[in-house]
Each structure stands twice: as C-alpha cells, then as structure tokens.
Amino acid sequence: MKKQLSVILLLAAAVLLYLAPAYSQEDMTQLLDPAFTTHQRPAAVFNHDGHNEKAEIEDCSVCHHVYEGERKVMDDSSEGTPCSECHAVDAEEGTPLRMAYHRMCTDCHTAKGKGPVTCGECHVDK
C-alpha cells in the first residue's frame, strides 16, 4: 500500500516536472514569485494575457523593460527574464523586488483610474 502510494506520487511528480517547461505566460493567472523565501500574503491575481488585452497594453516593454543606467531603453524588452533577476528582494540600490511589483502595478492603475489599488484586491484570500 505504502509502496503503491509512493509510486503514484513519483509518477505525479514526473508528470509535473515534464509539464513545467510547457507553462508560459498564456497560462499565467496569478503571481507568486518564488524569489520571496516566505509569502506573507496570498498570490496576486494576474491573468497575464487577459490582463494585457483588457488593459490594451501591446508593448511588452511597458513591464518587461530594459534599462541603461537610469534611463529606460525604448526599443528593447526583457520578457522571459524574471523581475527578480534585476530586482533582488533586499536590493540596497535601485528598486527592491516587492517595491518593484507594487510600483509597477499600482502606479499604472492609479494613473489610469482603473485596476486594483488596495492590498486585498490583488492578494485575494482563497
């Protein structure tokens, strides 16, 4: 019985591992960045493609930006590179990860007068 269970679990793990690389932004419905070692709040709702369609954002570099020094490079983008690669959780210089997410997401929502701005609208308790 115990042996059977572990075989099933191993198989399940193998299937998950096989599927993982196939996961892309199209399937993304929430953000739970593994760069945070502990998560104090529930995952933030973010339906990647649905969001950008509804918000009418066509330019990927609005979020997946590239910087040269202090200045944003207009005609380059960094999709595929996680935010955490350039924004460390406890970065001493520049924008640390939590601030990076919050500023990127809420600054635009505030400017547009649309989209969530309060904690619980993004970090929805399940």
Place this chain on the structure above:
Amino acid sequence: MNAAYEFVVGPLAWIAGAIFVLGSIYRLVSMYALAVKKDYSSLPYMDLKYSLRSIIHWLNPFGTAGWKASPWTAAVTFIFHICLIITPLFLLGHAVLLETFHGIEWPTISDGLADGLTMLVIAGCIFFIIRRATVDKLKYITSGMDWFVIFLVLATFLTGFAAYHQWLNYQFILILHILAGEAMLASIPFTRLSHMIFWVFIRGYMGSEFGKVRHAKDW
C-alpha cells in the same frame, strides 16, 4: 472606490498627520503657557530626578500601590497599550504603503502576530467598556468624550481586523478602517487621547511635587 481610497490614503492621511503633529505642539505650548500664568511658583520645582522616579515606577505594572490594588485592570491596561502602539507601528500593510509611496524601509512584525495583538486590543476595549458601564466610581466621572474615544479605537481595530481577513465588502471596510484611524490620530491632541502626549508631564509634575516638596512617594 479607487478615487475614494486614493483620497483617504493620500491627502487625508497628510491632513490627519498634520493635525496630530501641529495640534500636539499647540496643546503642549498652550499648556505650558497656562502653567506659567496660573501656577508659576510650581514650575521651578519640576525636577528631572523625581520626575523619572515617578515615571519609572508607574511604568512597572507591579511598581505602584495603585496598580497593585487592581491587578486585573493593571494587566489589561499594560497589555492594551503595548498592543495598541506596536500593532499599527509595525504592521506589514502599513509598511508596504510606506515603501510603495515613499521608498521607506520599515521593520515589521508578522501578520499572524499582528492578528493576535489586534484581538488583544479589541478585548481590552470591551473590558474598558464594561468597566465604565458597571463600576459606580467610574460611571460618575465618565463623559461622552470617554465613550467616543473608546469606540473610535474599537472601530479602528475591528475594521482593520475585518479588512485583513477580507470580510464583508473589502474595499468599503478598508476605507472605513483608514477613516477611523485618521480620525483617531487627528483627535489625539483634542480629546481624552491627549494623555498620550501629556502623561509624561503629568507624572513628572506629580513626582516632583511629591518627591521634592512633600518628600513622599506618589506610587
């Protein structure tokens, strides 16, 4: 809802903070002026050593006859005030706002701990409400103002608790919470809550009077 939220976390928060700071300064300065006018002779008797001696005794829940006479009230009073100050000051939600709006890094306690401390504040409010409503000695000196500040504190922590747990209409409760908190902050200088800024001076005055003039203990 976004516009209402942005107004209460933005301009209104600045206004409440300004009323708290400027109001506190105004109350301290005018209280000092009143002391100079009405009770000038007692000012030279203010003494740092005797002031501190009294303050330190009263900061110890076992340090005064007054506290020892009502140990339950003393226990609740201390726990209540510690939780009341620690929770909002080191709350993750407040720190994230500070970080997002102003880039300020601020130490935090865990949400789980904050939840527990919040329940202690709420329990403390209920204790004080029951005490004021039932103890004859207290009923006699209780005014509308006392009820106002207790219910304001209770409202702030109840709505904060409900907002964190996303109960009822989340955004509405959150806005109520922020409004209640700002009302509390702004009313500190002008209500019973002014004991937050005056207690040190009141204790210091009593300590000096008893220690230096009467050569007696005030604890």
